[in-house]
Amino acid sequence: MVPQAPNRPPRLRRSRADIRERLLDSALVEFGAKGFDGASTRAIARRADAHQPQINYHFASKEALWFAAVDHLFELFGRAMDGIVYPEPDDLPAVADALAEVIRRFVRFTAAHPELHRIMMHEATEASERLTWVIARHVRPFYGALMGVWGRLRAAGIAAPIDDAMIHHVLTGAVSFPFVSAPAVRLLTGTEPTDPAWIERHADGVVATFLPGL
Amino acid sequence: MVPQAPNRPPRLRRSRADIRERLLDSALVEFGAKGFDGASTRAIARRADAHQPQINYHFASKEALWFAAVDHLFELFGRAMDGIVYPEPDDLPAVADALAEVIRRFVRFTAAHPELHRIMMHEATEASERLTWVIARHVRPFYGALMGVWGRLRAAGIAAPIDDAMIHHVLTGAVSFPFVSAPAVRLLTGTEPTDPAWIERHADGVVATFLPGL
DNA sequence: GTCTATAATTAGATAGAC
DNA sequence: GTCTATCTAATTATAGAC
Structure with a gap:
């Protein structure tokens, strides 16, 4: 029982303040292309250069992300x-x-x-x-x-x-x-x-x- | 090791000649409502009152079912x-x-x-x-x-x-x-x-x- | 707050009894 | 050709180290 496997890849930490916005933008593209059921949280996270569990951290669920992303987009529309x-x-x-x-x-x-x-x-x-x-x-x-x-x-x-x-x-x-x-x-x-x-x-x-x- | 479990529900056989057409119609509704990725073969089979593996029997795959269903619908369109x-x-x-x-x-x-x-x-x-x-x-x-x-x-x-x-x-x-x-x-x-x-x-x-x- | 690991569920497809 | 059972892979969500 080795406490740390020798050839595990190093833990890369990508901290960014704008990760929430990046996830929102990514969600819009994926939901727009595939629909709610067809879009996967992994694909959304990948496009935002984030990890899949970060969606559940920054938003409560896939559905909560959808609501937040749509709110965000209609806000832009209103501004237009x-x-x-x-x-x-x-x-x-x-x-x-x-x-x-x-x-x-x-x-x-x-x-x-x-x-x-x-x-x-x-x-x-x-x-x-x-x-x-x-x-x-x-x-x-x-x-x-x-x-x-x-x-x-x-x-x-x-x-x-x-x-x-x-x-x-x-x-x-x-x-x-x-x-x-x-x-x-x-x-x-x-x-x-x-x-x-x-x-x-x-x-x-x-x-x-x-x-x-x- | 009992050869047959006593309270397993009886095997109901629902043989119908029109099962292929029923699957096509069901597929159109489900693909139309949810998109290709969002629609599930289980839901398509359920709507046609069939079992999910029958899709792979009557069609080669979920994608083959999609092509057949779309062909069928455009044929109706041409007839219209x-x-x-x-x-x-x-x-x-x-x-x-x-x-x-x-x-x-x-x-x-x-x-x-x-x-x-x-x-x-x-x-x-x-x-x-x-x-x-x-x-x-x-x-x-x-x-x-x-x-x-x-x-x-x-x-x-x-x-x-x-x-x-x-x-x-x-x-x-x-x-x-x-x-x-x-x-x-x-x-x-x-x-x-x-x-x-x-x-x-x-x-x-x-x-x-x-x-x-x- | 980010990350790895994994739990719990569901997906499409297949094997083989009937 | 229909059905049950099951395989493999992918899904959302969570636990806990860092």
Whole structure:
């Protein structure tokens, strides 16, 4: 019974203050690529250059890590919408301009952070506590804001003829699917959805299509 | 050493000729809800009222089951498009009518079989052999057909101003996202995406939005 | 707080009785 | 072809040295 095996590799200690943030970023990529069940905590830790048990140390569980990572990402999304000026509801052309700006920022954010809607897509295919939580906490505010103006924009002939109850998901699908499916876009079209010109063309197209009366 | 334990449950034999098809249908639901990695062969077998090893008997592996199930589903999709009359390419109004009919059938099929684009979404978030295979085998033909007419419809002022390289994914996202995310739609809007009236309103909205010059 | 070791569970696949 | 039992590997989580 030797107290220390002779050829055990030396214990490397990699102390870093930002390990929590690195784990959050890594979790977003892995959850976005594989979904909650498909992603493994080992892969998340490896990508963050950490050890698997550190996830249970810095977060309570795999699920707690998921909630923290999604909170973090929606915080970034909210920040991307900062500074939008919401005009008087009766000034419909100004409302349309503001919505166009929201759509453009939505496109750019989704291009920069495809993980958000990748995770939403993975989750939205099946009812779950995680889905209920993310919708109540993060999605409903944006849905409510769009509901408040879409009907009036349609009546004024500015917005495309899509039902109020459907516009949120139709618009979200049109905006985010090319970035969520970026690997498929590359295979199918040979174009690069992270190219800035690609992103702006996509934003122009979506705005012109969904707000044709602008 | 008793040759037969006394209280072992009796061996129930459930022989069914349609077990292969039941496994395919079950696999589509489970792969659609959880993705390839998240779905378990035990859950797939349970839903088909079969035993887990029967998957390895009737199919070579979990992956072979995935390929067979996706092949089966795209076969149904192709059948849903049967009978579409493709007019002369120069008769643009007739081409637009045909495309509108394709979109309507696409909407109805996705409503009836949300598993197809659920599986596509799960797969498209990460490059893989499965993604490469399904795009080359099943997606590219439809992409090619749309490419052939979209530019001319745009030039004629019939189609919405979306780039040729983007229209496939923008349209697919707009059509399928509400059905792929049906659990989210129910939570967020309180409406039911499988309701026939809902489906037709969605089809009308997408056709009018993407083919405004019709 | 980081690390090794491992417990407890579950995964896909296989062997062989029936 | 169906079924029970089981193998091997991978999973999340925990215990305890450092």
